[in-house]
Structures are given as C-alpha cells and as structure tokens.
Amino acid sequence: MTDIRKVPASAGARWLMAGFDVWRSAPLRLGQLGMLFGLVVMLGVSLSAFNPALGIVLQLLILFAVPVMMGGLIWAVREAEHGRLPRPGHLLEGTRQGRLPHLMLAVLPYFVAGIVLGLLQLMLVGQEGVQRWLEVQQELQQISQSGEQVSPERLNELAATLPVYRTLLWMAISLLTTLAVALMLALMLPQVMFEQRSGLQALAASLRAGLNNLPAMVVLYASVLVSLVALNIAAFIVLLLLSLILGPALALVLILMLYTGTLLPILAGAVYAAWKDLFAVPPLPGQGSDAPRAGTAQDVFEA
Template sequence: MGDIRKVPASAGAEWLLAGFGLLKRAPLALGSLGILWGVGTSLVLSLSLLVPALGTLVQLLLLLAGPLFMGGLLWAVREVDQDRQARPSHLLEGVREGRAPHLLVALLPQLVAALLLGTLLLVLVGTDGLQRLSEVMLRINELSQSGAQPDPGQIEALVATLPAGRILLWLLLMLAAFAALTLALFVMPPQVMFQRIGGWHALRRSLRSSLRNLPAMLVFFVLAFIAIFAIYFAVMILAVIVGLVAGQTVAMAVAQLLLMAVLMPVFAGAVYAAWKQMLGPAGAVPPPAAGGHVLEA
C-alpha cells in the first residue's frame, strides 16, 4: 500500500472523539461555519421556491457547493488543531489556489453511480414495475392519511403485486454503491486541501486506505450513527421547547441550524483525524493507542 498506514480498529473511535474534541476547542468558531453552510443552503432553496424556474439551477449550485464547503471546513478544522483561529472566510479555501476542480472530482463518481443505478432500476423493475410501485405507494399513503386502521391483508395484497425480489436486489445494489462511494470519498478532500494531490489520485488513495483500514472504518460509522441519533434526539427535544414558545416554523429552523453547527464540524474533524493517521505526513500525529482507553472514554 506504499504510504498508506495501517491503523487498529479502535482508531475509528479515536476519529470520532477527535471530531468532538476539535469542536469543543472552538465551538463558536466551528459551529458558526456549520450554521453559515446551513443558512446559505436554506437561502438558496428558498430562492428556488420563490422562482420555480430556477429549481434545476439551484440544485446544481448546491451540488457543486458541497465539496467546496467541505474543503473549507476541513481547512478551518486544521487551523483549530494547530492552535489558530477558525474564520468564516475559511469556507472559501476550497476555491483558492486551483483546488476547486480537484474537489469537484468527488461529484463524478456520484453521477456515475446515479446513472448506473437508474439504468439498473429500469432493467430490473421495468417501466411497468415502476408504475405499479408508484400506484402501491400512493394507495398506502391514502390509507395512512384516511385515519382508519390499515388492514394488514389489504397491505399484503398490494405488496404482493410488486416484483419484490427485483426491487430488493436493486436496493442491495444501491447499498453496495453507497458503501463504495463512502470509502472512496472519505479522506479524499483533505488530500486535495493539504497535500495538493489531484482529484482522481486522491479518490484512489482514499479507497485504498479505507479498504486497508476497513475495521476502523466500520467502528467509526457504527459509533457515528449512534452519535448522530443521540444528537438528533437532543436537538428535537430542544426544538419542542422552542416550538412551544416561538412556533413550529422557528423550532424547525433552529433545529436544522443546530444540527449543522454540530454535525458538520464533528464530521470534518473526524475526517481530518482519519487523514492524519492514514495518509498525513509522517510524525504529524502520534501513533494510535493500542490499549482500550479510547473505547473506554
């Protein structure tokens, strides 16, 4: 694997803890970057609602902005890690010094996967199957909105008309494609931002490093799922309280911004920690702990 370092499975827990640790060191600075990202997204989506003709253009802009903002957030995370101050202008680091085209390479595998999955859906299910699936989903939605208790026999009869085996196969293929994309993209942005590696080369190195350290990746994503659920639950409790005072619209807006303020910096910090351990310059980070104190923490 050359310059790709092997880390223990417990490193996945270290990455998540590092993400929370970096946010704890600069909660306002990093949290405000997540909020700026969320506010910008909300404003652009609001524009698409006000001017429906711009809907496609707006979606394209949001798609292009994602990798660029992630690159900027990673830059801000490194500033905090090196005891410097994170600033709002760091969100634009992804478009400086020619990094933008390489960061946008991350969108191409997603586009290819979407086209491939769409083609497979047509081949496996067919237009008739898709139409039947739409009719079944519409019927189930009508039953759920009627207020009456759905008849299990009626639901079973509706589902029995679908090509369930082929739909399940397509769902499994979609999960496999999602897993492959996640492994290929996980530590791709920090390579572009900090090592000035080209987009395609960074994708290949990210995939190889993720596969070589698959146990650590699995540990990280399992713990990240648990953490996301806990954070979401806490934010929803706060949203209920805000809703009682200011209304549901304000409560949902506050909940969305809080989630962005916490989840995005934590994820960026975890990706940064993973990159330092697996691909970063030698000596930039101490070796992963071999004991059990990380999981114990």
C-alpha cells in the same frame, strides 16, 4: 504514492471523538463557520422554492458548493488543531491554489452511481416491474386503510406478479454502490486540501483506504449515526422549549444554526483525524493560513 495504514476497528470511534475534541478547542470560531455553512445551504434551498427554474440552478450550485465549503471547514479544523484561530474566510480556502475543480469532482460519484443504478433498474426490473410494485403498494395501503386484513393467499397472488428476485438483486447492487460512493468521498477532501492530489486520485485513494480499513469505517459511520440520533433528540427538546419563548419559526431557525454549528465542525474534525490516521503523510510546511504558500512545491497538484 502515499502509503495507507491499517488501523483497528476501534479507530472509527476515536476519529469521531477527535472531531469533538477539536470542536471543543474552539467552539465559537468553528461553530461560526458551521453556522455560515448551514446558512448558505438553507438560503439556497429557500430561494429555490420561489422559482422552479431558478431552483434547479441554485440546487446545482449548492451541490457543487458543499464539497468546497466542507474542504474549507476541514482546513479550519487543522488551523484550530495547531492553535490558530479559524476564520470565516477559511470556508473559501478550497477556491485557492487550484483546488476548486478537484473539490467539485466530489459530485461525480453521485452522478455516475445514479446513472448506473437507473440503467440497471430498467434492465433488471423494467418500467412495468416498477409500475407493478407501485400498484401493489397502493392496493395494500387501501386494504390497510379499510381495516381489513390481507389473507396469505392474496399476498401470494400479489407476490407472484412482482419481479421479487430481480428487485432484490438490484437492491443488493444499490447497497454496494452506495457503500463504494461513501468510501470514495470519506477521505477525498483532506487529500485535495493538504496533499494537493487531483480529484480523481483522491477519490481512488479514499476508496482504497476505506476498503483496507472497512471495519473502522463502519464503526465511524455507526458512531456518527448514534450521535445524530442523540443530537436530534436534544435539538427537538430544545426546540420545544424555545418555541414557547421565541415562537416556532424563530426557534426553528435558531436550532438549525446551532445544529449545523455543532455537527458540521465535528464531522470535519472526524474526517481530518481519519485522514491523518490512515495516510502516512508527513506534515507539510507553510500550510498555516498566514504562511506564504504561492510558489511552493506543495501548491502544485499531482498530474
């Protein structure tokens, strides 16, 4: 079993900077892959709007395709780190050597968490409780729109009809469940791509590594959030400028392409850096895109 290192909290910010550095080493090549990734997702979402029945199928296909393409993007990041040129075909690297079903297991935590939280909501809050929350929210909105102020007495009366404590308990469980899902998925993909672990093994190992290095993971997610805010502000400003030149529709498409071409490779690089830092895995020979892989011991997934 692969050892898991213990790193300081500051490592989370270092991983994000490593993702930026590897993107900067090949911005056009990695940006091209990020744009292609985003284009596939946006095309699927756009087509699903024309036909509701077809839309459900397309959304499921996108849901399963995202971890596969993200695994390929992480593979391309490794190629760039080793001085090799990333290629569009690297996005399909996850479909080779038996990796596909293991990568697609990345959607499993979402389904399980959704079912568990839905059942818990019915048990703790109940349908009547959920309906009562909606009714109170609508009443407060109506009072606010009318310009009136809600008296403390009325607020107390409304609160007395709500399952407040049970709802807070469900929200706390939901928060912990979301954290667990995030940690399970954080380092799963590079394990499948480079260590040839099974999907379930990779999910368990990622959760264990995340819990052992929770401060670093929190710093990583916080750094990503801050970067997203800055990137969104910059994208909005550029969108306004381009809209004056190219028109709103064309400017929006262009900004989305540039956005995915920047963000996705950086995130893939951060995940790759975190995996290298936390998992004491020696370099695997013959993992370059042009190196022969068939028949080697590294191509066999662990049972």
